[in-house]
Amino acid sequence: MNTNKASTVSLSALTTLLSASFVATFFSANISMATEPYDADKYGPQEPIIWATPSKSIFTHKTHTMDAGLACDDCHDGIFPMEQGATEKNGDFTMKSFKEGKYCGTCHDGSTAFESSTQCGSCHFAPEAPIVFTSPVKAVAFDHSIHLQKGKLACETCHKEVFAMKKGSIEEAEQANLSDGDKRKYLEQLHNKYCGTCHDSSQAFGYLTRCTVCHIGVKGYDAQQSGTQKKDKDTVKTNH
Ligand code: HEC
Ligand code: HEC
Ligand code: HEC
Ligand code: HEC
Ligand code: HEC
Numbered sequence: 001m002n003t004n005k006a007s008t009v010s011l012s013a014l015t016t017l018l019s020a021s022f023v024a025t026f027f028s029a030n031i032s033m034a035t036e037p038y039d040a041d042k043y044g045p046q047e048p049i050i051w052a053t054p055s056k057s058i059f060t061h062k063t064h065t066m067d068a069g070l071a072c073d074d075c076h077d078g079i080f081p082m083e084q085g086a087t088e089k090n091g092d093f094t095m096k097s098f099k100e101g102k103y104c105g106t107c108h109d110g111s112t113a114f115e116s117s118t119q120c121g122s123c124h125f126a127p128e129a130p131i132v133f134t135s136p137v138k139a140v141a142f143d144h145s146i147h148l149q150k151g152k153l154a155c156e157t158c159h160k161e162v163f164a165m166k167k168g169s170i171e172e173a174e175q176a177n178l179s180d181g182d183k184r185k186y187l188e189q190l191h192n193k194y195c196g197t198c199h200d201s202s203q204a205f206g207y208l209t210r211c212t213v214c215h216i217g218v219k220g221y222d223a224q225q226s227g228t229q230k231k232d233k234d235t236v237k238t239n240h
């Protein structure tokens with residue numbers, strides 16, 4: 001190995017780096033002089049407003065005032081009081097109201113701004129931890145990140161029709177006292193109606209083929225709760 005050459009290269013690399021960083025410092029000084037600091041009097045509070053219930057959502061003043069060019073009185077106080085949390089107290093700060101043209105829906109109607117029944121993910125957060133259904137059978141795991149990243153699905157693919165955006169909507173689907181034949185039919189309907197809308201062997205693996213990928217079972221559940229879950233094999237027995 002030619003160490004001499006190597007050191008020459010690294011020296012000249014260092015020189016380049018140094019001059020680059022000098023240039024960068026020089027320019028960033030200029031840039032920081034050119035960029036005005038965020039002016040809260042002009043554009044509203046810098047901190048985003050976050051609602052935690054019933055669903056977590058976010059509003060930022062900057063995107064509406066500085067970026068979209070809206071004035072304070074486009075919203076205050078006709079649509080929103082200038083007080084964080086005040087609107088929630090009205091009891092109708094909901095998607096339904098938006099659809100009727102109230103609150104965020106005054107503008108998010110598909111003409112002034114994107115419609116509130118689209119792009120859920122612009123305003124809402126997907127849960128990071130997997131959702132584990134524990135009833136009627138324990139346990140079925142649903143992981144948002146797999147669906148968003150590997151599946152590349154938009155929120156509204158599921159949340160417009162298939163699932164309510166709240167935990168427990170499947171579990172609320174009660175099973176009546178059924179005969180064996182009806183039970184099979186019921187099970188098929190249950191799967192078809194929810195996860196099976198995609199897990200049909202064409203858009204995603206079929207629910208009839210790999211029960212235990214979803215049904216992680218009591219063992220999988222316990223492992224998940226203790227944070228040591230391993231990938232279940234299709235041969236793992238479930239409790240049904
Ligand atoms: C697109 C609508 C919109 C515009 C435009 C807007 N705001 Fe707001 N503002 C909101 C919403 C929504 C809230 C939260 C209200 C609530 O939680 O009930 C809020 C809350 C506030 C609050 C209270 C923050 C707190 O922590 O209590 C202040 C102050 C405020 N806005 C100032 C401004 C100013 C100043 C402007 C203009 C530069 C402005 N807003 C423009 C929607 C808007
Ligand atoms: C006075 C009209 C108005 C109201 C009321 C309003 N918005 Fe907007 N919003 C806009 C406009 C205009 C844009 C930019 C155009 C677009 O993205 O369609 C925008 C853009 C956005 C964006 C995208 C910004 C980004 O990050 O790129 C989000 C998120 C958003 N609004 C959330 C909300 C929420 C939440 C509310 C209610 C609390 C709300 N808006 C109320 C007019 C409004
Ligand atoms: C423009 C921003 C915006 C978009 C887009 C949006 N939401 Fe919302 N959503 C909100 C705000 C603000 C609230 C009220 C405060 C809260 O609960 O976070 C809310 C509340 C909710 C709630 C609880 C209250 C209720 O209405 O039942 C659900 C569920 C919900 N949104 C689902 C959705 C789904 C599903 C989509 C996409 C189809 C969506 N949202 C798109 C802003 C938005
Ligand atoms: C492949 C389908 C699918 C997609 C895509 C999806 N979700 Fe979900 N989501 C679900 C299911 C299933 C549940 C649980 C519903 C239940 O328990 O009945 C859920 C529940 C939720 C909940 C409620 C969590 C709780 O603890 O109550 C929120 C919030 C949510 N999703 C937000 C989002 C957001 C935001 C996106 C897009 C970034 C998204 N989801 C994309 C299927 C999906
Ligand atoms: C909107 C379509 C859609 C819905 C609804 C849906 N999935 Fe998926 N799912 C996908 C896609 C796409 C993939 C990634 C491709 C694949 O693995 O076949 C995926 C992957 C998965 C994986 C990962 C498989 C692996 O190989 O790691 C599991 C587990 C899963 N889904 C469970 C569920 C459960 C449980 C439900 C119902 C609560 C559900 N899915 C609902 C589309 C969906």
Ligand code: HEC
Nearest residue numbers: 133134135136137138140175195199207208210211214240
């Ligand atoms: C794509 C995910 C997925 C796959 C694959 C899947 N299931 Fe399910 N299954 C669910 C969900 C979600 C529920 C409802 C939540 C719960 O019971 O915990 C459920 C519920 C059930 C129930 C309970 C229904 C009730 O009301 O008592 C049985 C039994 C069941 N599944 C059997 C199976 C069998 C057998 C297979 C394989 C042939 C299978 N599932 C494959 C997601 C799946």
